[in-house]
Amino acid sequence: MISMAKSISCADAGADCSWSASAETEEELMEKVAVHVKEEHKELEVTPELVEKVKSLIKEV
Numbered sequence: 430m431i432s433m434a435k436s437i438s439c440a441d442a443g444a445d446c447s448w449s450a451s452a453e454t455e456e457e458l459m460e461k462v463a464v465h466v467k468e469e470h471k472e473l474e475v476t477p478e479l480v481e482k483v484k485s486l487i488k489e490v
Contacts, residue, residue, distance in 0.1 A: 433489035437462060441486045444470070455487060 435458045438449035448465055452458040462483055466473055473479065 435487050436490045437483065437487050439465075439470075441488070442483065446470075451490060455484065458487060459484070 432453060434451050434453055435455055436449065436451035437458060439446035440449075446469065448469065450458060450461040450465070452461060459480075463475070466475060
């Protein structure tokens, strides 16, 4: 089975931010998201609900 890369962008979540990322796995992508949120969106509280919302926005490319 061929693995599809995963991608996400802040715009997918409705944010006025041009950041996007892709990775081979959801885990790798979520690590990139976490770093971006910590550096650029300090106002966001990372809750389990937010994590689930972000995961639901991940696209296969």
